[in-house]
Amino acid sequence: MRVDRHKAHWQPPKQSLAMYVHVPFCASRCVYCDFTISLNKHGGHQAYEEALSQELEYRLAQLPKGYYQSIHSVYFGGGTPSLMPARWFASVLERLNHAIPMAAHCEITLEANPNAVVDAPADYLAAGLNRVSIGTQSFNANELKALSRNHSAEDAIATVQAFQQAGFQRVSLDLMYGIPQQTVASWNHSLQHALALDVGHISLYGLQLETGTPLERLIQTGAPRYALPDEDTTADAYELAQETLANAGLPLYEISNASIIGEESRHNLTYWQWGHWLALGPGAHGHSQRLEGPVQTENADTVEAWQANPTGGLVKPVSSQEALENRLIFGLRTRWGIHVAQVAEASTLNEKLLLSRLNPLLKKHSTALRLEEGWLRLVPQYWATSNQVLQDVMGL
Numbered sequence: 001m002r003v004d005r006h007k008a009h010w011q012p013p014k015q016s017l018a019m020y021v022h023v024p025f026c027a028s029r030c031v032y033c034d035f036t037i038s039l040n041k042h043g044g045h046q047a048y049e050e051a052l053s054q055e056l057e058y059r060l061a062q063l064p065k066g067y068y069q070s071i072h073s074v075y076f077g078g079g080t081p082s083l084m085p086a087r088w089f090a091s092v093l094e095r096l097n098h099a100i101p102m103a104a105h106c107e108i109t110l111e112a113n114p115n116a117v118v119d120a121p122a123d124y125l126a127a128g129l130n131r132v133s134i135g136t137q138s139f140n141a142n143e144l145k146a147l148s149r150n151h152s153a154e155d156a157i158a159t160v161q162a163f164q165q166a167g168f169q170r171v172s173l174d175l176m177y178g179i180p181q182q183t184v185a186s187w188n189h190s191l192q193h194a195l196a197l198d199v200g201h202i203s204l205y206g207l208q209l210e211t212g213t214p215l216e217r218l219i220q221t222g223a224p225r226y227a228l229p230d231e232d233t234t235a236d237a238y239e240l241a242q243e244t245l246a247n248a249g250l251p252l253y254e255i256s257n258a259s260i261i262g263e264e265s266r267h268n269l270t271y272w273q274w275g276h277w278l279a280l281g282p283g284a285h286g287h288s289q290r291l292e293g294p295v296q297t298e299n300a301d302t303v304e305a306w307q308a309n310p311t312g313g314l315v316k317p318v319s320s321q322e323a324l325e326n327r328l329i330f331g332l333r334t335r336w337g338i339h340v341a342q343v344a345e346a347s348t349l350n351e352k353l354l355l356s357r358l359n360p361l362l363k364k365h366s367t368a369l370r371l372e373e374g375w376l377r378l379v380p381q382y383w384a385t386s387n388q389v390l391q392d393v394m395g396l
């Protein structure tokens with residue numbers, strides 16, 4: 001099928017696989033975070049490493065023999081993967097490469113926290129990592145304090161520069177908006193600092209106030225240091241980021257991610273295009289091929305439960321309706337949107353039938369959704385308020 005070249009972007013090659021490895025260790029738990037983590041204690045890594053290696057062998061053995069011909073991305077996310085030594089990454093990558101060859105430009109990402117990088121950045125580079133994503137969150141001391149981050153803005157700057165100086169050409173930063181004490185001016189200060197560091201990729205996370213987190217209780221106390229910005233301020237902050245980053249040459253290519261053209265995260269593009277990825281470690285979710293067809297996998301979401309039985313996660317077949325919904329929902333988060341004929345081809349519908357099902361949605365959301373030259377996309381001005389559109393897509 002023909003997909004217009006000028007609209008095209010990187011797509012995971014057919015029968016190519018990504019891999020996500022969840023590393024749960026953190027030096028402390030941030031007040032807003034409900035990810036699957038465990039505190040980094042002396043001697044705590046061994047049980048994790050053993051369980052992970054057991055799961056890796058098991059997951060590789062479950063794949064249909066010869067089905068995947070290459071690996072295009074490996075993402076070590078957390079938690080704080082930079083608390084693991086470089087040699088551990090080298091051993092995981094070696095094992096993986098032995099089973100399925102890494103593609104020539106395989107993207108291999110390390111998530112790192114300022115003040116929590118145990119080896120020299122050059123050692124991670126030598127171990128095979130070629131991209132780093134640094135959890136910065138804010139460049140304002142009062143905001144970092146309210147988020148209970150255990151680093152300063154200066155620490156974050158030093159960490160970014162250390163990776164750049166060691167030769168990492170692909171560096172990404174995470175920033176959060178909608179956080180306690182934030183104003184549009186303080187957000188702008190963070191954006192300007194991020195841009196001054198000359199990174200190629202920035203992720204923007206709107207604070208999700210998770211139930212049961214310490215931050216939820218702290219906000220309820222009414223203390224000014226935990227006062228959240230109002231909805232208008234948060235919406236203005238998002239708009240400011242869209243504009244500022246685009247002007248600086250890093251347009252948003254997805255609701256929460258901006259990059260220099262060509263620097264998009266291939267790993268995340270795999271998720272948004274509903275490609276295939278193996279997911280290892282506590283709380284990890286994957287999508288891959290098995291002999292019986294495509295499946296989604298879900299690992300136990302506490303470190304203890306996963307470690308007790310690392311091969312015991314859930315495996316659910318993916319129906320063609322679910323696959324279609326996922327392609328639409330994730331694809332619409334990106335600036336390219338979805339190519340209707342391509343999505344129809346990947347599902348059991350023909351293009352005409354898919355279009356007839358999309359038509360009522362196009363009418364209902366006539367300003368937010370656009371169908372142009374075979375591509376259905378969500379107009380970027382509506383990205384901040386896309387939930388209703390995406391919910392309607394679910395019911396398609």
Ligand SMILES: C[S@@+](CC[C@H](N)C(=O)[O-])C[C@H]1O[C@@H](n2cnc3c(N)ncnc32)[C@H](O)[C@@H]1O
Binds near residue numbers: 208
């Ligand atoms: C799971 S964390 C791992 C990265 C690293 N441990 C860190 O915190 O810097 C990935 C990113 O998710 C974001 N995040 C975590 N909890 C969040 C929440 N409750 N709301 C919004 N973003 C969140 C943060 O920006 C963080 O950098």
Ligand code: SF4
Binds near residue numbers: 029033034
């Ligand atoms: S460092 Fe990252 S993963 Fe760890 S608790 Fe904080 S936000 Fe969560």
